Amino acid sequence: MLDVLIIGAGVSGCAAARELSRCKADILVLDKEEDVCCGTSKANSAIVHAGYDPENGTLMAKLNVRGSELMEQLCRAAAVCLPLPKNWILPTTSAAAWWCV
Numbered sequence: 001m002l003d004v005l006i007i008g009a010g011v012s013g014c015a016a017a018r019e020l021s022r023c024k025a026d027i028l029v030l031d032k033e034e035d036v037c038c039g040t041s042k043a044n045s046a047i048v049h050a051g052y053d054p055e056n057g058t059l060m061a062k063l064n065v066r067g068s069e070l071m072e073q074l075c076r077a078a079a080v081c082l083p084l085p086k087n088w089i090l091p092t093t094s095a096a097a098w099w100c101v
Helices: 011-021 059-077 094-100
Strands: 004-007 027-030
Touching: 004 011, 011 027
Parallel strands: 004 027
Antiparallel strands: none
C-alpha cells in the first residue's frame, strides 16, 4: 500500500520524496512531464545564493546563508560535485559595503 503520493517532480517534490524515503515510506511521485524537473525547475539558474544580496539581518539573508550550507551537505550526502566558484563582489556604494566588514 502507498504511504505518500507526491504530485510534481520538480525540485520541491523530489526533495520531499528524498526526505520521506529516509522513513522507509512507500512513495510515488507523479508528474505530467516525461522526466523530473521539466517544469519551472528546469528554468532554475542553479545559483546558490550566499546571502550578501538581501539586507543584513533579514529573514531572506538568513535563509540564503542556511540554504547555501544545506546545499553543501546535500551534495556531499548524494555524492554530487558542487563546484564552488570564486567570485569577487565589489560594492559600488558605501551603503552596499556593509557585508565587506
